[in-house]
Amino acid sequence: xxxxxxxxxxxxxxxxxxxxxxxxxxxxxxxxxxxxxxxxxxxxxxxxxxxxxxxxxxxxxxxxxxxxxxxxxxxxxxxxxxxxxxxxxxxxxxxxxxxxxxxxxxxxxxxxxxxxxxxxxxxxxxxxxxxxxxxxxxxxxxxxxxxxxxxxxxxxxxxxxxxxxxxxxxxxxxxxxxxxxxxxxxxxxxxxxxxxxxxxxxxxxxxxxxxxxxxxxxxxxxxxxxxxxxxxxxxxxxxxxxxxxxxxxxxxxxxxxxxxxxxxxxxxxxxxxxxxxxxxxxxxxxxxxxxxxxxxxxxxxxxxxxxxxxxxxxxxxxxxxxxxxxxxxxxxxxxxxxxxxxxxxxxxxxxxxxxxxxxxxxxx
Numbered sequence: 001x002x003x004x005x006x007x008x009x010x011x012x013x014x015x016x017x018x019x020x021x022x023x024x025x026x027x028x029x030x031x032x033x034x035x036x037x038x039x040x041x042x043x044x045x046x047x048x049x050x051x052x053x054x055x056x057x058x059x060x061x062x063x064x065x066x067x068x069x070x071x072x073x074x075x076x077x078x079x080x081x082x083x084x085x086x087x088x089x090x091x092x093x094x095x096x097x098x099x100x101x102x103x104x105x106x107x108x109x110x111x112x113x114x115x116x117x118x119x120x121x122x123x124x125x126x127x128x129x130x131x132x133x134x135x136x137x138x139x140x141x142x143x144x145x146x147x148x149x150x151x152x153x154x155x156x157x158x159x160x161x162x163x164x165x166x167x168x169x170x171x172x173x174x175x176x177x178x179x180x181x182x183x184x185x186x187x188x189x190x191x192x193x194x195x196x197x198x199x200x201x202x203x204x205x206x207x208x209x210x211x212x213x214x215x216x217x218x219x220x221x222x223x224x225x226x227x228x229x230x231x232x233x234x235x236x237x238x239x240x241x242x243x244x245x246x247x248x249x250x251x252x253x254x255x256x257x258x259x260x261x262x263x264x265x266x267x268x269x270x271x272x273x274x275x276x277x278x279x280x281x282x283x284x285x286x287x288x289x290x291x292x293x294x295x296x297x298x299x300x301x302x303x304x305x306x307x308x309x310x311x312x313x314x315x316x317x318x319x320x321x322x323x324x325x326x327x328x329x330x331x332x333x334x335x336x337x338x339x340x341x342x343x344x345x346x347x348x349x350x351x352x353x354x355x356x357x358x359x360x361x362x363x364x
Contacts, residue, residue, distance in 0.1 A: 004326030005030030005334065006293045007283070007315065008062065008260070009308050012300040014040050016051045019305065024055045026312050028319075030334050031060030033297055034072060034128065041076040042126055042346060049127025060337055065123060065131040067115060068148055073126075077346070079118050079359065084135060086363045087112045087161050088152030105157070109164040114358035116168020121355060124172055124343035131169075132224060132260070134162040136178045136212045137185035145192065146185045159212040166219055168358070175337045178216065180226035180262060181249060182238060183209025187228055192266045195237070196228045205230065206248075214253040222258040222337060223249065225291075227266055236289075240272055240282070245290030258333035261286040263297040279307055280314035284324055292330035 008031040011020045023029060032052055039045055049061055063072050068083025091108035095101060116134075123131060136158055137143070139150035151158040166176040182205050187196035198205070213223065225239040238244040239261045249255050264270075264282045271277065272285055283294045299307040318324040349355050 003328045004028075004331045005058075006287055006291075006326075006330065007311065008033050008060070008293050008295045010035060010297055010300050011038065011048075012305070014038060014044050015048055016055070020300070021051075021055050023305070023308055023312065024052060024059060028312055028315055029059070030293055030331075031062055031129075033295060034061065034063040035298070036072050037301075039073050042078075045073065045126045045128075046346075053127070058335060058338065060130060060334060061128050062130040062132060063123065063128055064133075065119060065128075066133045066135060066149060067119065070149060073123075077350070078122055079362070081115055081119055082363050083148040084151045084161070084165075085139065085148035087115065087165075088139075088150070088157060090363050091157050091161060092152065092154075105160070108161060111361045111363055112161045112164035113168040113171070114361035116165035117171045117354065117358045118168070118362065119165075120169040120172030120174035121344065121349055122346075124174055124339065125346040125349050127343070129339055130175055130177065130222075130337055132177045132179060133169075134165045134176065134178060135180075136162055136216075137180055137183055138209055140186050142188050143185050144188075150185055155208050155211040155215075159215045162212060163216060163219060166216075171354070173339045173341050173343060175221040175339075176219075177222035177224055177258075177260065178213060178220045179224035180228070180238075181210065181213055181223050182206075182226070182230070182244065184226040184228055185209065192263075195271055196226075198228055198230045199232065200230070202230075202233045202248075205233070206252075210248070210253065213249065213255060217254040217256075220255060220257055222260060222333075223255060224260045224262050225249075227262050236272060236285075239291065240285045240289050242289045250290070258292045258330070258337060259290060261291045261294040263295045265297050265299060278314075279311045280318070283311060283315060284318055287324060287327075292327070292333050 007029045067081030091105045093104045135149045137146045137150050151161045169176050187198050189196035227237045229237050234241040234243045286294050
């Protein structure tokens with residue numbers, strides 16, 4: 001077993017090619033992230049996941065599947081989950097006549113647990129191990145890329161609802177990944193397209209945006225940092241910053257789980273210290289800063305996947321030359337995200353009492 005398999009890559013189609021299998025078998029590859037192009041129907045998705053696990057059972061199969069706008073699988077029985085803002089609105093609704101204070105928030109927590117369970121159980125029934133959720137960003141009303149993906153503006157409500165979503169995920173047998181540390185909701189720019197800059201102080205960010213990460217440090221199993229620069233803390237985006245990932249997230253906030261980079265193909269990840277960088281340079285910078293795993297997304301469809309092959313080869317060379325040292329602790333964190341129990345069969349899930357009750361609790 002390789003002491004560290006940090007690369008999370010993608011595949012182009014509905015099934016694996018011989019080249020896909022060769023890439024996934026490489027000891028530096030630790031998992032696959034799925035996209036809408038990998039979906040045709042449930043039978044096909046289940047078969048794809050089985051093909052991946054047949055290459056190596058320890059490969060982590062992940063997806064961005066939050067509900068609302070960000071939900072990769074929407075047909076053939078998958079529940080259309082509400083955006084997390086709907087749960088936040090439920091928590092903040094005014095009390096009805098004669099209703100005790102706090103009832104709305106408790107009802108929202110129950111609905112959030114249901115949402116987490118439905119989300120996780122449906123994915124697991126098809127063979128997916130992990131969804132990159134929940135979003136812990138605060139909604140300041142400025143960021144279009146976050147918007148209704150956020151539970152709301154109040155970090156206390158965000159924390160409470162995220163905790164209950166994670167409880168539902170846990171009931172389904174799935175882990176969790178809070179994102180985007182320390183917070184992407186304050187900046188307008190979309191890090192997929194530009195390099196957002198948040199000029200607030202560390203004190204201000206810790207008091208609001210980053211607060212959920214400390215309050216959830218005993219529950220979060222993984223965290224994904226933002227491709228945002230906070231110049232009063234570090235000139236590098238958080239995902240490439242040892243100060244953010246090690247000094248703040250791990251030491252100050254007490255987080256002990258896995259750290260994923262966000263997608264290294266995003267515009268905000270392709271510039272470090274004002275210089276354009278390659279995938280490999282970005283991957284090495286993220287790993288050296290404290291990430292356990294790095295995501296190379298949507299590269300299987302570029303030049304036949306040449307960027308993936310280049311990253312694998314370059315990271316192998318970096319390891320042999322001593323420019324990067326594999327971290328066995330990172331590998332333990334990756335393996336800890338794999339489900340520990342078998343998933344329920346889809347047909348059995350659909351008639352299960354818990355699942356049907358959870359569906360009834362989801363907000364419209």
